[in-house]
Amino acid sequence: MNICVFLSAADLDERYTTPAREFATLLxxxxxxxxxxxxxxxxxKVVADGVQDxxxxxxGVSVDFLAHKARSDADEMVIAGDLAERKALLxxxxxxxxxxxxxxxxxxxxxxxxxxxxxxxxSKPVVLLNTAGFYDGLKVQFRRMEEEGFLPLPLVxxxxxxxxxxxxxxxxxxxxxxx
Numbered sequence: 001m002n003i004c005v006f007l008s009a010a011d012l013d014e015r016y017t018t019p020a021r022e023f024a025t026l027l028x029x030x031x032x033x034x035x036x037x038x039x040x041x042x043x044x045k046v047v048a049d050g051v052q053d054x055x056x057x058x059x060g061v062s063v064d065f066l067a068h069k070a071r072s073d074a075d076e077m078v079i080a081g082d083l084a085e086r087k088a089l090l091x092x093x094x095x096x097x098x099x100x101x102x103x104x105x106x107x108x109x110x111x112x113x114x115x116x117x118x119x120x121x122x123s124k125p126v127v128l129l130n131t132a133g134f135y136d137g138l139k140v141q142f143r144r145m146e147e148e149g150f151l152p153l154p155l156v157x158x159x160x161x162x163x164x165x166x167x168x169x170x171x172x173x174x175x176x177x178x179x
Contacts, residue, residue, distance in 0.1 A: 001176055003027060003057065004035040004094035006109040008102035009042040009069070016101050017043060019131045021050045022044045023098070023165035028054025030169065037061035037086070038078075040071035043100065048074070061089045087112055096172045097126045101134045114158055118151065125175035126159045127168045135161065 005085050007020065024105055027034060028051040037044055038060025048058055048071055058074040063086045066081050080086035087109055091097070099110040116122055138162055146155040162168035 001095045001172065002033045002035050002093055003172065004090050004097045005047060005100060006090075006097065006102060006106050006113075007043050007047060007100035008106060009037065009039040010103070011042045012101065015132045016134075017046050019129070019154070019165055020047050020100055023047070023048025023100075023129065023168060024056075025054045026160070026165055026169050027051050028056030031056065032058055033057040033075075035059045035061070035090055037066075037090070038074065039066065040068045041069050043102075045071070049167045059093055061086050063092065064136075081158050082158055083108075091116070091122060091124075094124065095176060096124050098172070099128045099135075099161070101129075101131055117158060118153065125172055127171055128159055128161050129165070129168045130163050 024047040034048060034051040036048065036057055039045065039062065040048065052058055057070065060071055060074040060077040061080055062070040063080045070077055070079070074174055078089055080089055091113060097113055098149065099106065110128070113126060117126060130136065130139070142155055142159070145151050153157065160171050162171060
């Protein structure tokens, strides 16, 4: 399975890097491919290292103004012309999506992927990996959107919140196997 991971390229605390490394190791050991933003810095590097060290493949999609930060030993690296093209390529190259901790760029990617799913432009499973409760506030907001009629489909059909790496990967594998 090609699993797209949206996440930060920042250097982060161990409370975020340890669970990210665990997910990456599970992904690689299971023979899956990481599809990610291509950066060789911060949390993106931690995950790419973990997948590669565990025997998984790396497919990066960087963007022209960040190409100097792209990982040189990825199995495949594409340089997109802009962020919109990058997001489209990441989605096209993946079977499933995981959103890890991140800033505004990660949030932008997550909301676009969910909006496209809401409108039936893809049916790929999406997991928010809620490391250290990072997405608790977003979970509350999504529930409110659902309760007050802002979502045209049930929240469980849009996104799955996982508190740990094993739950996230197990959910994706079950979703893909059931198709």
